Amino acid sequence: MLMIQPFSLSDLESILQIENQSFPKSPYDWITFLNLHYLYRETFWVYINTSHGQKEEKILGYIIFSQDGHIISIAVHPHHRRKGIAKELLQRAMKASHLQRVWAEVRTSNQGAQAFYSKMGFRVTGMVPNYYGNEDALIIQWISGTDDSY
Numbered sequence: 642m643l644m645i646q647p648f649s650l651s652d653l654e655s656i657l658q659i660e661n662q663s664f665p666k667s668p669y670d671w672i673t674f675l676n677l678h679y680l681y682r683e684t685f686w687v688y689i690n691t692s693h694g695q696k697e698e699k700i701l702g703y704i705i706f707s708q709d710g711h712i713i714s715i716a717v718h719p720h721h722r723r724k725g726i727a728k729e730l731l732q733r734a735m736k737a738s739h740l741q742r743v744w745a746e747v748r749t750s751n752q753g754a755q756a757f758y759s760k761m762g763f764r765v766t767g768m769v770p771n772y773y774g775n776e777d778a779l780i781i782q783w784i785s786g787t788d789d790s791y
């Protein structure tokens with residue numbers, strides 16, 4: 642069974658593996674995830690496949706967002722991409738919080754994420770030079786009622 646549930650500390654190792662493969666240039670480390678767990682206890686979710694039984698629960702992805710609509714991070718295990726997992730995580734987050742505005746930062750080189758957010762109805766609204774040290778960030782934003790693709 643596939644389900645979305647709040648992050649718990651036992652998920653940390655799997656999350657770190659997804660993180661290292663998803664953000665090789667600047668992965669969050671375990672301390673950062675513990676801080677994010679503390680800060681976003683209600684809105685740090687994991688996407689789990691429980692079909693092989695409780696002991697073999699498999700984390701396929703995660704999302705961390707703030708109640709005011711900032712996507713802190715979203716990532717899906719490379720083996721499980723293009724199956725709608727990120728879409729489900731993001732849509733669930735937007736519905737749960739009744740968000741009117743959602744935004745995120747994306748590396749200018751991260752074309753996969755840009756295509757994903759574009760498909761979800763986000764538009765580029767700005768750019769922050771050197772946000773990632775030696776790389777700029779695009780600010781992408783979705784506003785309720787201005788789009789029909791979400």
Ligand SMILES: CC(C)(COP(=O)(O)OP(=O)(O)OC[C@H]1O[C@@H](n2cnc3c(N)ncnc32)[C@H](O)[C@@H]1OP(=O)(O)O)[C@@H](O)C(=O)NCCC(=O)NCCS
Pocket residue numbers: 663664713714715716717718721722723724725726727728729745746747751752753754756757758760761
């Ligand atoms: C971006 C990311 C989260 C997307 O996760 P995903 O589960 O594969 O995305 P979905 O399957 O829900 O994609 C929904 C739609 O978005 C678009 N999309 C997603 N990834 C895409 C890609 N790499 N290239 C082009 N379009 C893409 C497609 O239209 C897709 O629908 P389709 O597969 O029916 O064509 C995933 O690629 C990832 O973890 N990347 C590394 C981490 C990252 O960059 N995170 C975002 C920055 S914070």
